[in-house]
Amino acid sequence: MSELHLTDEILMAFADGELEEPVAAAVARVMAQDPSVARKVVEFQQSRRLTRSVFASNLAPDVPAKLRAAISAQIEAYEAASKAGRRPEPVKTESPWPKRGYPMKMALAASLAAVAVATGYFAGRQAQPEAGRLAHLEDPLVFTELSRLESGREAELPVGRLRVISTYRLQNGSLCREFRLQSTSTATDAVACRNDEWNVTFALTEPTKSAEYVPSSGDGLMDAYLGRLGAGTPLEGEAEAKALVEATR
Amino acid sequence: MATAIGQELVALLPRLRRFALVLCRSQPLADDLVQGACERALAKADSWTPGTRFDAWMFRILRNYWIDHLRRMRTEGMMEDVEAQTHLIGDPGEEPVMSKIALAEVQRAIEGLPQEQREVLALVCGEDLSYREAAEVLNVPIGTVMSRLARARKRLVEMTAAA
Incomplete structure (x- = not known):
């Protein structure tokens, strides 16, 4: 019917009022004919409203006095310098980080805490020396699938359902894959990297709360981990297929 | 001009904190981030074009400041922390505390x-x-x-x- 291929991006842009007129009119026509398209647009409007409300509720109008004072001091110094006709120099208040010492690990700890709070993911307990938990990740069948399964695909294995999520090439040349292994009781998000063979380098496990819906709450940590690896942009399509063949040759 | 930027900056503080929190997920860290970004913004105040959105200009400075910070930290022991958690495994027996x-x-x-x-x-x-x-x-x-x-x-x- 319609020649127009309506991607999610186009429908979203329509919902956000970001489409140029001829395209917008075309989308409106398709919407009128196709309820599923209309529903998508409504969903995009809805997600915007929801997000907006969340952000509105997160706006704390009270800026801590200390922060306000520090910034007022910066502004005063800046204005004094401007008035004196000098080129304003950077105001050297204490550089916030080195002295106060909020290294990145605190941010990570904070996001870890958030994950723990939000989902019951248990962070406080150190890695169980129980090799059993990792053993199912390192099952040869899992590794076999990691060597060939395209991202987004799934495989049913005796140890659970394996879903390969993404593939990355690191700067040192090794190939890493993010995957999820889901059994009846747990879901584990993990990363395995390959030089000569696959090694599981990262794993986050959480109990499966209900069969149908598992929030991937470990995302922050997984992102942090992939970021630290320097994972960059995931390989897709042919690039991924080629990398897999090369790595497992 | 200078005064204008000062006022805009103060008025924007709550939103800067909110966006900083999106970036780093830690309120103390977010406040440090805001402070550092304001310092940077004032140092290059003349690069803001009046008539353009001040908030977008500040968000950009804030985010770049955060990225620079991450880059700096990368060399300072961050790796160990991630590695310490490398084999961190949840306890499947633990009940979700979400309801609380x-x-x-x-x-x-x-x-x-x-x-x-x-x-x-x-x-x-x-x-x-x-x-x-x-x-x-x-x-x-x-x-x-x-x-x-x-x-x-x-x-x-x-x-x-x-x-």
């Missing part, structure tokens, strides 16, 4: 999004920046803004519908 925490469903869904999706969602849907303005803040093509934003919002709808 009155977190709004949508909030949780947003927090579950990958960082790159969260920040674009914050800028466009939270801060009302246009796609183009968000692209400038994030220093990515507008197409990337759109694909990340669409993915984030689809996921949001799925998650809030499924919960």
